[in-house]
Amino acid sequence: MTALSLESFAAGRWIGPGEEARTIASAVTGEDVAIAGSALDFQAMLDHARGVGGPNLRALTFHDRARMLKALAGWLGERKQALYDLSLHAGCTKADSWIDIDGGIGTLFVFASKGRREMPDGHVFVDGSVEQLSRNGTFLGQHVATPLQGAAVHINAFNFPVWGMLEKLAPTLLAGVPAIVKPATATSYVAEACFRMIVESGILPEGAVQFIAGGTGDLLDRLTPQDVVSFTGSAQTALMLRSSPHILRHSIRFIAEQDSLNASILGPDAAPGTPEFDLFVKEAVKEMTVKAGQKCTAIRRIIAPRAFENDVIAAIRAKLEKTVIGDPALEGVCMGPLASQAQLRDVLEKVGAIATEAHCVFGDPASFTVEGADIEKGAFVPPMLFHCADPSGASVVHDTEAFGPVSTVMGYETLDDAVALANRGGGSLVMSLISHDPEVARAVTSGAGAWHGRIYINDRDSMGEATGHGSPLPHMTHGGPGRAGGGEEMGGVRGVMHYMQRTAVQGSPDMLTAITGVYVPGSKTVETESHPFRRHFEDLAIGDTLHTQSRAITLEDIEHFAQFTGDTFYAHMDEAAAKANPFFPGRVAHGYLLLSFAAGLFVEPSPGPVLANVGLDGLSFQKPVSPGDSIRVTLTVKRKTKRTDSYGEVRWHVVVANQDGETVATYELHTMNAYCYG
Ligand code: NAP
Numbered sequence: 001m002t003a004l005s006l007e008s009f010a011a012g013r014w015i016g017p018g019e020e021a022r023t024i025a026s027a028v029t030g031e032d033v034a035i036a037g038s039a040l041d042f043q044a045m046l047d048h049a050r051g052v053g054g055p056n057l058r059a060l061t062f063h064d065r066a067r068m069l070k071a072l073a074g075w076l077g078e079r080k081q082a083l084y085d086l087s088l089h090a091g092c093t094k095a096d097s098w099i100d101i102d103g104g105i106g107t108l109f110v111f112a113s114k115g116r117r118e119m120p121d122g123h124v125f126v127d128g129s130v131e132q133l134s135r136n137g138t139f140l141g142q143h144v145a146t147p148l149q150g151a152a153v154h155i156n157a158f159n160f161p162v163w164g165m166l167e168k169l170a171p172t173l174l175a176g177v178p179a180i181v182k183p184a185t186a187t188s189y190v191a192e193a194c195f196r197m198i199v200e201s202g203i204l205p206e207g208a209v210q211f212i213a214g215g216t217g218d219l220l221d222r223l224t225p226q227d228v229v230s231f232t233g234s235a236q237t238a239l240m241l242r243s244s245p246h247i248l249r250h251s252i253r254f255i256a257e258q259d260s261l262n263a264s265i266l267g268p269d270a271a272p273g274t275p276e277f278d279l280f281v282k283e284a285v286k287e288m289t290v291k292a293g294q295k296c297t298a299i300r301r302i303i304a305p306r307a308f309e310n311d312v313i314a315a316i317r318a319k320l321e322k323t324v325i326g327d328p329a330l331e332g333v334c335m336g337p338l339a340s341q342a343q344l345r346d347v348l349e350k351v352g353a354i355a356t357e358a359h360c361v362f363g364d365p366a367s368f369t370v371e372g373a374d375i376e377k378g379a380f381v382p383p384m385l386f387h388c389a390d391p392s393g394a395s396v397v398h399d400t401e402a403f404g405p406v407s408t409v410m411g412y413e414t415l416d417d418a419v420a421l422a423n424r425g426g427g428s429l430v431m432s433l434i435s436h437d438p439e440v441a442r443a444v445t446s447g448a449g450a451w452h453g454r455i456y457i458n459d460r461d462s463m464g465e466a467t468g469h470g471s472p473l474p475h476m477t478h479g480g481p482g483r484a485g486g487g488e489e490m491g492g493v494r495g496v497m498h499y500m501q502r503t504a505v506q507g508s509p510d511m512l513t514a515i516t517g518v519y520v521p522g523s524k525t526v527e528t529e530s531h532p533f534r535r536h537f538e539d540l541a542i543g544d545t546l547h548t549q550s551r552a553i554t555l556e557d558i559e560h561f562a563q564f565t566g567d568t569f570y571a572h573m574d575e576a577a578a579k580a581n582p583f584f585p586g587r588v589a590h591g592y593l594l595l596s597f598a599a600g601l602f603v604e605p606s607p608g609p610v611l612a613n614v615g616l617d618g619l620s621f622q623k624p625v626s627p628g629d630s631i632r633v634t635l636t637v638k639r640k641t642k643r644t645d646s647y648g649e650v651r652w653h654v655v656v657a658n659q660d661g662e663t664v665a666t667y668e669l670h671t672m673n674a675y676c677y678g
Contacts, residue, residue: 003023003024003032003033003034003035004033004034004035004189004192005017005034005035006034006035006036006188006189006192006213006214007038007192007213008038008040008210008211008212008213008214009195009199009209009210009211010040010041010044010045010048010210010211010212011041011044011045011047011048011210012048012052012206012207015038015040016038017035017036017037017038017213017214018037018038018039018214019039020037020038020039020214021035021036021037021038021214022035022036022037022185023035024036024185024186024187024188024189024340025340025341026089026378027089027090027091027336027337027338027339027340027378027379028088028089028091028327028328028329028336028337028373028377028378029373029374029377029378030341030374030377030378033089033189034188034189034192036185036188036189036192036213036214037185037213037214037215038213038214039217040212040214040217042216042217042218042219042222043222045151045180045210045212045219046150046151046180046219046222046223046227048207048210049150049151049178049179049180049207049210050149050150050151050178050226051207052178052206052207053151053178053205053206053207053208053209053210054147054149054150054151054176054177054178054207056178056205056206056207056208057147057173057176057177057178057205057208058123058147058149058176060176060205061120061121061122061123062115062119062120062121062122062123062125062174062176063115063116063119063120063121063641063642065115065173065174065176066111066112066113066114066115066116066119066174067112067116068112068173068203068204069108069109069111069112069115069170069173069174070108070109070112070113071201071203072108072198072201072203072204073105073106073108073109073112075197075198075201075203076104076105076108076194076197076198076201077105079197080101080102080105082193083097083101083162083190083193083194084097084101086189086190086193087100087101087161087187087190088328088329089189090158090161090186090187090190090339091292091328091336091337091338091339091378091379092291092328092336093328093333093334093335093336094328095290095334096290096291096292096328096336099160099163099290099291099471100160100161100162100163100164100190101162101163101194103160103162103163103471104160104162104163104164104165104166104167104194105166106474107163107166107167107170107474107490108166108169108170110170110473110474110475110492111170111171111174111474111492111495111496112170114474114475114492114493115174115496118492118493119174119493119496120517120518120639120641121640121641121642122516122517123146123176124144124145124146124515124516124517125144125145125146125493125496125497125500126142126143126144126516126518127143127144127145127497127502128142128143130142130512130520130521133506137509137521137522138508138509138522139506139507139508140506140507140508140509140512140520140522141504141505141506142504142505142512142515142516142520143502143503143504143505144502144503144505144515144516145497145500145501145502145503146500146501146503147175147176147177147499147500147501148175148177148226148227148228148499148500148501149226150177150223150224150225150226150227150228151177151178151179151180151223151227152168152172152177152178152179152180152227152228152229152230152499153179153180153182153216153219153220153223153227153228153229153230154168154169154172154179154180154181154182154230155182155216155229155230155231155232155233155241156168156181156182156183156184156191156232156233157184157232157233157296158183158184158185158186158187158294158339158340158343159187159291159294159295159296159339159403161183161184161187161188161190161191161194162190162191162194164183164191164232165181165183165191165194165195166194167472167474167478167489167490168181168230168232168489169181169209170474170495171489171490171495171496171498171499172230172499173204173208173209174496175496175497175498175499175500176499176500177228177499177500178207178208178209178210179208179209179210180209180210180211180212180219181195181209181210181211181212182211182212182216182219183211183212183213184233185214186339186340186342186343187339188213191211192211192213195209195211220241220244220246220247221244221246223246223247223250223252224250224252225250225251225252227252227253228252228253228254228255228498228499229241229242229247229252229253229254229255230255230257230487230489230498231254231255231256231257231258231485231487232256232257232258232296233258234258234259235258235259235483235485237258238256238258238485241254242254242256253498255479255485255487255488255489255498256485256486256487257296257429257478257479257484257485257487257489258296258483258484258485258487259296259401259403259483259484260296260297260300260401260425260427260428260429260430260480260483260484260485261300261301261398261399261400261401261424261425261426261428261483262297262298262299262300262301262425262428262429262430262431262432262469263299263300263301263302263303263421263422263425263428263431263432264280264283264284264287264299264301264302264303264431264432264433264434264469265303265304265412265418265419265422265431265432265433265434265435265444266280266302266303266304266305266308266312266434266435267433267434267435267436267437267440268305268415268435268437268440269435269436269437269440270308270434270435270436271307271308272308272311272315274436274460275436275459275460275463276434276435276436276458276459276460277308277311277312277315278315279434279458279459279460279463280304280312280434281312281315281316281319282319283299283432283434283458283468283469284299284302284312284316284407285316285319285320285323285383286468286469286470287299287407287469287470288320288383288385288405288406288407289320289323289334289335289383289405290470292335292336292337292338292381292404292405293383293402293403293404293405293406293407294338294339294343294403294404295470296429297429297430297469297470297471297472298407298470299407299432299469299470300401300402300406300407300408300425301391301397301398301407301408301410301421301422301425302316302407302408302409302410303391303410303411303412303418303421303422304409304410304411304412305411305412305418306411306412306413309387309409309410309411312409313361313385313387313409316362316385316409317361317362317385320362320363320383320385321362323335323382323383324371325337325368325369325370325371325380325382326370326371326372326373326380327370327371327372327373327378329372330371330372332371333371333372335383335405337370337373337378337379337380337381338379338380338381338404339379340379341379343379343403343404344379344380344381344404346402346403347381347402347403347404347406348365348381350400350401350402350403350406351365351384351402351404351406353396353400354386354396354397354400354402354406354408355386356396357388357390357394357395357396357397358386358387358388358389358394358397358408359386359387359388359389360384360385360386361385361386361387361409362383362384362385363381363382363383363384363385363405364382364384365381365382365384368380368381368382381404381405382405383405383406384402384404384405384406384407385406385407385408385409386406386407386408386409387408387409387410388408388409388410389411391410391411391412391421391424392417392420392421394410397410398421398424398425398426399425399426415440415443415444415447416447418444419443419444419447419448422444422448422451422452423447423448423451425451425483426451426482426483427451427452427480427481427482427483427484427486428451428452428453428480428483428484429452429453429454429472429478429479429480429484430452430453430454430455430456430469430470430472430480431448431451431452431454431455431456432455432456432457432458432469433445433455433456433457433458434457434458434459435457435459436459436460436461441457445457450481451480451481451482452480452481453477453478453479453480453481453484453488454472454476454477454478454480456468456469472489472490473490474490474492474495475490475491475492476490476491477489477490477491477494477495478490478491508522508523509521509522509523510523510524513542513543517542517639518542518638518639519542519543519636519637519638519639519653521653521655523543524543525543525544525545525636526541526543526544526545527545527546527547528544528545531546531604532544532545532546532635532637533602533603533604533608533609533610534604534608534609535609536609536673536674536675536676537609537640537642537647537648537650537673537674537675537676538675538676539676540637540640540650540673541637542637542638542639542640543636543637544636544637545634545635545636545637546602546633546634546635546636547632547633547634548601548602548632548633548634548635549601549632550601550630550631550632550659551597551600551601551630551631551632552628552629552630553589553593553594553597553625553626553627553628553629553630553631554627554628555587555627557589557593557597557627558572558587558588558589558590558593558627559573561589561590561592561593561596562590565590565592567590567592569590571583571584571587571588572587572588572589572590573587574587575587583624584624585624585626586626587626587627588624588625588626589624589625589626589627589629591619591621591665594621594625594631594656594664594665595619595665595667597631598631598633598654598656598665599613601631601632601633602633602635602654609673609674609676610671610672610673610674611647611671611672611673611674612671612672613669613670613671614649614670614671614672615670616654616667616668616669616670617667617668617670618666618667618668619665619666619667620665620666620667621664621665622663622664622665622666623658623662623663623664624664625658625664629658629659630658630659631656631657631658631659631664632656632657633654633655633656633657634654634655634657635652635653635654635669636652636653636654636655637650637651637652637653638651638652638653638668639651643672645675646674646675647672647673647674647675648672648673648675649670649671649672649673650670650671650672650673651668651669651670652668652669652670652671653666653668654666654667654668654669
């Protein structure tokens, strides 16, 4: 193929490679695939992001941006074959590319859906509940989050050119922050192709994304406290970048996802012959060979009970022997080459270091075969399994990441030893435990949780559906302490927060309602002439309120309700027993009776804009209601969220009070209300 000339996308223009550009070789054939590198005006890029992209994105609501992500996911999904084809040059089998390409598109879909379901159709994200800061409730607190007003600089690793880009773009764009993407050069031709599709889609507003094919020059020295760097790569590069005086002086956010000596523990219960033993072996082999072990989450240390150590080695060897290495385009090849010759040299160097403490029990880089490719030209290595006989006394095996198909088996005596060995990695992205014993899971999680960003537990019950040790999921946080970089990404809305500023806002209920668009109890309400259930979605305003008539509760009501529903709990039926209970003065009305009567008081029965009652949240019964008491209800529009083109969700703040005005129950009612024009 003719080498692709990779272009950067800066301030709305595509810019081709400059004089400093370097060639990128195919991992399989060694032939030139692409040429990348250009001299860019980084200040102009930042100005474009801050001055054009940011305002364009912030003009949209969270829901608008979530819809944008969904459209983008669909757009890329229709064009992904081109990315699969290009990824062959990076040494990826179809299964490897599926993780990268479909995994990336899936991540966009999840963020799109979380943005619609868990974030408001507005501009301010409400974080947590209102805090009562004063006795009478005239002065309250609320944490809110608003988008940073700078740019997000994404520096990605070579191993996932698509997923790595999209898993950072999704939360950034959902937050409302423009991004400048810098992929790792080695696989930047895949990232550039995907990025080009994003631009060509026209889905994102101007300035939302820019792309650097090449180095970042002095970009990081031009950042301000409103910018954020999200880095994925080696610990060495992360340290160099994050310790720059400019980044430190301006407290510029720096999220680091870096290398990690992930461990997998086989539980003491999981002897050979159990489903867990086989599962452990399967996961270990998969983590060694998928992406030729070039995954930040791959299992580097295989920790097994001393008694099963030899069985584990034998079982892993038996599977590795069947690994067909070669041209990833060929049917039947299950492991391609490493991404580059540089990566090959690095892995072999690290393997040499590991060999000072561990003995190689499988795989010889000087003697192995490849299918359909020239072993001399491609960056091929065989899977290499080591055994460390004294893991407690070792240090290199706990500290050296050979970023390839390399893993070390080590034995443990007690579960505490196993946990201590896992924690010797100094902080990891993920640790797995394969055990069918919940007590083992409890002990391992409490002993190891602080050192690992994710703990993946699998056994015979979950293995049919489990997602795999090595798969970070957009719903769950990805990141880990210490050696893993101390960063965190994804985790649904948690990941969006990295691109927003949390602010503790204090003020009166009216102020908080105005800021958040959510009714805060104590703020002004408006009692409208027509019943709110007669009004369409768009005609309801936050704070619109209905005060109902009151209704007396009789002993007959309670008895009727008890017989009708079968709920003859003693507190409703037996005066003496109820009185003996510290919560009740005597027989009291059922909480569910109060809810039912409340509905009877506030509903407007004839067909109208209210389509359905879809649930309630936060129900609390605060004071018992005795026979002879009466109740009335206040219903206030708390929050509105568009759901489809024809209806939206309305959340109502409901207060049920007694004849003395004391609150007996509160809850949040959800209804679906039709649009007038729907
Ligand atoms: P790397 O050499 O540290 O490079 C990572 C990124 O940093 C690349 O985009 C690289 O660009 C860029 N970079 C290097 N020097 C830079 C500088 N002076 N200024 C700005 N950017 C610079 O790591 P890698 O070899 O690509 O990736 C492998 C490592 O990443 C492994 O250690 C792996 O564990 C880790 N990783 C971690 C995760 C995670 O989520 N925690 C995920 C994947 C990989 P160039 O390519 O142009 O040099």
